[in-house]
């Protein structure tokens with residue numbers, strides 16, 4: 256039966272979830288994984304079908320691992336609906352796959368993982384859902400920051416983070432300051448982000464500099480554009496994953512994914528596991544990236 260939560264109940268559900276999992280907040284540790292998979296909040300999933308995650312990990316060629324993987328984590332709402340739950344519950348169940356994916360990315364040697372956590376368009380969702388997502392972000396950061404730091408994760412954000420509630424901004428700042436010196440993997444959360452928002456900002460900034468005589472039109476090139484986007488400093492994604500069976504880019508990293516390989520899976524985000532991530536990397540490694548060149552140019556005999 257579908258349960259309907261009002262705004263307050265939705266927030267309480269979010270808080271209850273945090274209280275429930277308070278002891279198992281390790282993104283990379285074994286303890287949490289065991290807890291999470293045995294949690295009564297976790298729906299049993301098809302974890303048994305071979306090949307398993309270790310077999311897949313061993314098949315990955317370490318020399319050709321994508322440096323930057325970006326993910327559109329889609330399907331939380333449909334997952335909740337399929338389980339007769341309110342949408343917020345789908346988001347709550349979307350946290351564990353983030354931990355698992357971060358762990359998988361680190362094991363595979365990925366250096367940058369960028370997650371589409373909240374889009375500019377998501378502000379138009381019902382207030383209760385937006386509030387619950389913000390609360391989830393604050394709670395998750397508070398719980399995970401120690402473990403992120405211990406595991407060499409540098410937390411980073413892209414997007415209009417000034418528009419986030421004060422609590423989110425300070426939790427993010429705290430976590431980013433704390434992890435600033437880490438370099439094993441950079442975890443970027445796209446928050447209040449859309450590629451068109453970013454491109455518009457970039458165009459305005461360049462146009463203003465030209466108008467005020469600080470920049471010559473002919474000095475505008477791809478490098479300058481890279482520098483003026485909120486993704487500056489991040490390499491372009493090599494691989495873009497989208498869950499839930501949708502085959503869309505949805506305003507995510509439009510400039511940056513010019514040559515990214517796209518990988519789609521029908522799996523809903525709360526059901527996404529390491530196996531899926533490793534499978535995506537293996538599929539990526541089977542592809543030939545030509546960057547507009549011919550095969551002969553790439554492989555001269």
Ligand code: FPP
Pocket residue numbers: 328329330331332333334346347349350371372373374377388391392395444499524
């Ligand atoms: C898309 O599913 C997902 C989101 C809009 C939010 C993503 C949030 C999480 C994975 C959990 C919390 C994240 C952090 C960083 C703590 P949808 O709601 O659009 O699903 P639907 O398409 O099935 O409706």
